[in-house]
Amino acid sequence: MIELRNLEKTYGETHALKGVSFSISKGEIVGLLGPNGAGKTTAMKIVVGYLLPTAGSATVAGLDVVSHPLEVQRKIGYLAENAPLYLDMVAQEYLEFMADMRGLDAVTRRRRLARVVEECGIGHVLTRPIGQLSKGYRQRVGLAAAILHDPEILILDEPTTGLDPNQIVEVRQLIRRMGKTKTVVLSTHILPEVEAACDRVVILIDGQVRADGALAEITRSRVQVAVLSTRDPAQVREELGHLEGVVSADSSDRGDGFHAFRMHLAGDHEIGEAVADLARARGWRMRELKRDDRSLEQVFRELTESAAEVVA
Amino acid sequence: MSAASAGGAGRIPSPVRAVAVRELRAYFDSPIAYVFLTVFAGAALFTFFNLQAFFTRGMADLRGLFGPLPLLMILLVPAITMRLWAEEQKQGTLEVLLTLPVRDVQLVTGKFLASWILLACGLALTAALPISVALVGKLDWGPVIGGYLGALMLGAAYLAVGQFLSATTENQILAFILGLVVCLGLYGIGTESFAGLFSDRTAAVLRAIGTGARFESVARGVVDLRDLVYYASLCLFFLAGSVMAVRARRWT
Incomplete structure (x- = not known):
């Protein structure tokens, strides 16, 4: 049109x-x-x-x-x-x-x-x-x-x-x-x-x-978030990082035995199930599993900032 | 209630008419029309009886009316044309007009017709003079009608100049002053006191271009078709200029 x-x-x-x-x-x-x-x-x-x-x-x-x-x-x-x-x-x-x-x-x-x-x-x-x-x-x-x-x-x-x-x-x-x-x-x-x-x-x-x-x-981001309980976050990070489609993973301590793991994805495919399967197999307790969707505000700010960087 | 709604079912809607009606309504909804008409008629009467000494001349003619008319129109015409486009620009309605499926020339024509009708109303008010003269003495109506025709055409030229300047400037005051200066310039270059400063050939050209010298014969009641053609060309020239000025806005 x-x-x-x-x-x-x-x-x-x-x-x-x-x-x-x-x-x-x-x-x-x-x-x-x-x-x-x-x-x-x-x-x-x-x-x-x-x-x-x-x-x-x-x-x-x-x-x-x-x-x-x-x-x-x-x-x-x-x-x-x-x-x-x-x-x-x-x-x-x-x-x-x-x-x-x-x-x-x-x-x-x-x-x-x-x-x-x-x-x-x-x-x-x-x-x-x-x-x-x-x-x-x-x-x-x-x-x-x-x-x-x-x-x-x-x-x-x-x-x-x-x-x-x-x-x-x-x-x-x-x-x-x-x-x-x-x-x-x-x-x-x-x-x-x-x-x-x-x-x-x-x-x-x-x-x-x-x-x-x-x-x-x-607004769909390429970050999968999983909040898991573990004593060894480094190990979990390592294993999550080896899942198919995951580029890298980092974690932050929630302070109550749970850690939030953020997996940065290479593409747009779904890895929620793979994470859930892995957690079940390893006996990690899972509290949250979500795609960290960005608000439009964030998308907008990121694009504006990257445009500013190009200019600078 | 309005001219636009009184047309009935069979009428063909015309953007030119719609613009003209809207502009006329804008004139008469504001003090502009009334101030213009009062000042125009008042000044015409004042110069006729006082400055042109109708009573002491003892002649039943209207040179006293038509003689000063060009200057009167030069002073008042820019006041009714200055808002034509500058006001659209200021209110932002220019964008409304220019995004309608209407040609620029239709907009310019509609606005011109509205201003011309207002000027014609002003001229019509001065008809009280020839009518009273006809009552006290024997009036030859030929030159009077010729004079009005000449005045309408000269006025049309000035209105076109005024609209052009309103379309090229964004400021009403500026449009007014420029209108005054340009119309006065067009008038002045043809007058004897100015053209006389130059050699014969140049003076003849200046007299041909100037609107003033031509109107002197019109005021005497001699209407030459060439004069009317000249006023019409001047009018069309500046209307075309207005269309171009409006179109040029789309490039900015």
Whole structure:
């Protein structure tokens, strides 16, 4: 549905995107993640035809965004960062204006307006000037305008910044509901957001894709932890280290006769059973056996740090 | 309630109309339109009766209205065009507009039409003058209609200049001042006091480029098609410039 190939963008001296490639299939909900200034917003602005790329290409449903901007824009609903709106307009007027700009005929306009007003829960603020609405309602009016033409693709730039926790939950539910029928790309630097809503994450750091995959894949670490009781941790460490697929093992004393052993794995295959079998055979008592999955926060920090090392 | 919703079921939605209606509503929802109309009509009346001495001249014509009109428009037009793009930039709504499936030229045209309609409203208010003159003396309506036509076209050119500058600068005040300077410059280079400083050939070119000298004949009631064509070209030139300035934003 969306495909970026070696996308580059420079603003004066700043190299915002340094060859970004990834593709998004129909129906996916993808989270675009990265620290501020990583290029998330720039990548989105190119896809929606607001900015032109310096090099590389972006296509939406097979159409190049530079040569066919209008066709691409018809397929996309876009909510820019901070939901910019005409603050002097009444919400209803704004939605009608957007419907006219999208070329919806009068019948479709009436039907879609009623629909998005209900979906976004803005019925009771329709007659109020947008400038007087709270941040949460502005965000919803922006979202309503973005889905007015029932687009196949929804692109949302930090849809929950500045909202209070209740509003965040509401907007997230809304996004998840949209995701059932649409391809959704959302950018954020709030990690629980991706965990809550996305099937897949693409992590951008310093204008480059640093990770791309299912959330579970990215957070899955290559460390197996087993907490065992033993008098001779060195021996256990030795034996665990010889299991197939284990590169090295270390241990730390838990102080009550138990030691936590951490096995670093070479690949992604499962060794839990092998550890359990070995423990049973040797008569070690086992309290815990788990894969030490990283939180997305950790993944993110590690990638950011390794990017910083490359620069340094 | 609004022009946009009053169209009925059979109407074809047009982005140009939607933009124009939105801009007009923005003018009339804020004090801009009312201040503009009041000052425009007030200044036209003031110069007509006081500075141009309608009563002492004893002639039932409207040179006193059309003569100072170019300068009046130069002063007031940038005030209604300065916000056209600079305000979109400031509010961030530029991103909303430029990601809609609408051509830049449609946006520029819609904005231009809104500003032109507002200016036409201002000119319409001054129609009180020819009507009262016609009541007290015998008024030849030909030159009056010609004068209004000329004023509308000259105003269109100034509006296009103003929109272009609003699209190229991000600051409204800057857009206003530049609009004033450029329109004044376009006016000034054609006037006798400036063009007279140069050799005959250069002066002829300057008079041809300047908007001022051309309007002097319009004010006398002589409307030359060439003058109107010139104003229209100037207008189209700066509207094309506005489209280019908007497009250039996508490269930054």
